[in-house]
Amino acid sequence: MKKQTAGHDLLGDFAPKFAELNDDVLFGQVWSRTDKLSERERIMITMACLQAQGAFPQLEHHMQHAKEFGITKDEMVEMITQLAFYGGWPKAWSAMNLAKKIYKD
CATH class of the missing domain: 1.20.1290.10 (AhpD-like)
Known part of the structure; x- marks a missing residue:
């Protein structure tokens, strides 16, 4: 799976925590759980x-x-x-x- 960076790219300066949650948690941790889905x-x-x-x-x-x-x-x-x-x-x-x-x- 390709690493998601849209949050950091588009909102990183404005909303760094939101960008982190989007890229690292949602698309990093959750989407990567391919053993579950x-x-x-x-x-x-x-x-x-x-x-x-x-x-x-x-x-x-x-x-x-x-x-x-x-x-x-x-x-x-x-x-x-x-x-x-x-x-x-x-x-x-x-x-x-x-x-x-x-x-x-």
Whole structure:
């Protein structure tokens, strides 16, 4: 797993503790526990939560990561469709448009 530095890069000077928690705890300690859940499972769970919350800037980042990790367009579309019934139809529309942008090629 690639070391996460977004917190330090974007907020390190402004909010150093938040940056540390983001990079070192969430993405360093929690995401690295692949003996508990695989990275693929963590990506899918995270995207489900972000879509349900309507946190689309964060969802876009995680969708890109999912694509790089090997989650196919068909799998992404199926996840969004499944979540539409539990998290809200308008949020699914927004998520589907993000996926369409990410999987355009």
